[in-house]
Amino acid sequence: MKIPDAMNAMILEAPKKPLVHKEVPTPSPNEEQVLIKVIACGVCRTDLHIADGELAKPKLPLILGHEIAGMVVKKGSSVTQLETGDIVGVPWLGYTCGKCRYCLRNKENLCENAGFTGYTIDGGYAEFTVAYQQYCFKLDAMYANASGAPLLCAGLIGFRSYNMIDKEAEKIGIYGFGAAAHILIQVAIYEAKKIYAFTREGDYAAQKFALQLGAVWAGDSTQSPPDKLDAAIIFAPVGALVPKALHDVDKGGAVVCGGIHMSDIPSFSYDILWEERMLRSVANLTRKDGESFLHLAPLVPVKTETQLFTLLQANEALESLRSGKVHGAAVLVME
Numbered sequence: 640m641k642i643p644d645a646m647n648a649m650i651l652e653a654p655k656k657p658l659v660h661k662e663v664p665t666p667s668p669n670e671e672q673v674l675i676k677v678i679a680c681g682v683c684r685t686d687l688h689i690a691d692g693e694l695a696k697p698k699l700p701l702i703l704g705h706e707i708a709g710m711v712v713k714k715g716s717s718v719t720q721l722e723t724g725d726i727v728g729v730p731w732l733g734y735t736c737g738k739c740r741y742c743l744r745n746k747e748n749l750c751e752n753a754g755f756t757g758y759t760i761d762g763g764y765a766e767f768t769v770a771y772q773q774y775c776f777k778l779d780a781m782y783a784n785a786s787g788a789p790l791l792c793a794g795l796i797g798f799r800s801y802n803m804i805d806k807e808a809e810k811i812g813i814y815g816f817g818a819a820a821h822i823l824i825q826v827a828i829y830e831a832k833k834i835y836a837f838t839r840e841g842d843y844a845a846q847k848f849a850l851q852l853g854a855v856w857a858g859d860s861t862q863s864p865p866d867k868l869d870a871a872i873i874f875a876p877v878g879a880l881v882p883k884a885l886h887d888v889d890k891g892g893a894v895v896c897g898g899i900h901m902s903d904i905p906s907f908s909y910d911i912l913w914e915e916r917m918l919r920s921v922a923n924l925t926r927k928d929g930e931s932f933l934h935l936a937p938l939v940p941v942k943t944e945t946q947l948f949t950l951l952q953a954n955e956a957l958e959s960l961r962s963g964k965v966h967g968a969a970v971l972v973m974e
């Protein structure tokens with residue numbers, strides 16, 4: 640295809656300011672990168688945290704977006720793993736050094752020199768983007784559209800969080816029923832788990848959605864579930880949910896925090912952690928997480944519920960996410 644010299648992009652010039660629509664030069668891949676024509680890019684809560692200045696030191700000006708589904712249209716000279724025409728997904732983890740003590744211990748998600756798509760590297764709120772070949776995942780053809788985008792973060796982080804709990808866990812609570820939860824519930828039910836969905840108070844639409852997707856129970860997060868839970872995963876960025884979830888899980892159960900940012904956690908009495916309950920967070924992803932999840936997704940098959948916006952509606956999409964109005968996952972679709 641003929642690659643234009645300039646492309647439309649939505650740019651974050653400074654935190655706490657709306658994104659600005661600009662025409663900017665189309666990026667050129669270096670020898671290890673590919674140029675990708677963005678088909679769709681998901682809008683993640685992390686984008687809000689970056690835009691609001693809650694995550695330190697973003698690249699500025701910045702193109703947000705780390706849930707990219709697109710097509711390879713040009714290869715750098717050393718690219719051997721991908722071909723033009725390949726449908727790929729680009730996740731949050733955009734680069735690791737392979738040399739630091741974390742990379743050497745198979746914890747590349749904690750790499751000291753990592754690059755993050757849509758945070759320290761330009762992302763997908765644009766018509767084109769570049770990405771390192773080793774950090775692109777091949778996507779099944781069924782995901783070569785808006786439905787594939789949310790798999791790249793909401794799906795992946797949910798999957799990594801889910802893998803942090805005991806394989807034997809059967810009754811799993813999910814706190815915050817948005818993009819990540821609506822994907823994870825499909826994988827968990829495929830593996831014969833029972834899901835208990837907690838939403839904000841009065842969010843009957845999300846509760847209904849959870850039940851439609853097969854949750855055995857849905858209620859708001861002030862309610863107690865009908866059964867003790869074996870494990871809990873918190874996606875809502877609300878610190879007060881930590882003691883609540885610890886309270887809801889049984890002896891030996893884990894509470895996993897899947898978000899990158901959370902409000903302060905209120906102090907709590909030791910007895911809700913006692914009896915070998917565990918509390919942990921999940922940070923970023925490894926390429927192995929991506930490969931396992933994107934192999935599993937078409938087998939389930941995971942279907943995502945998306946609310947579509949155009950590229951130029953990116954600010955509107957962020958606002959809808961902020962106010963909790965998005966049903967499923969918000970996705971920008973390029974024309």
Ligand SMILES: [Zn+2]
Nearest residue numbers: 736739742750
């Ligand atoms: Zn490293």
Ligand SMILES: [Zn+2]
Nearest residue numbers: 683685792793
């Ligand atoms: Zn994300």
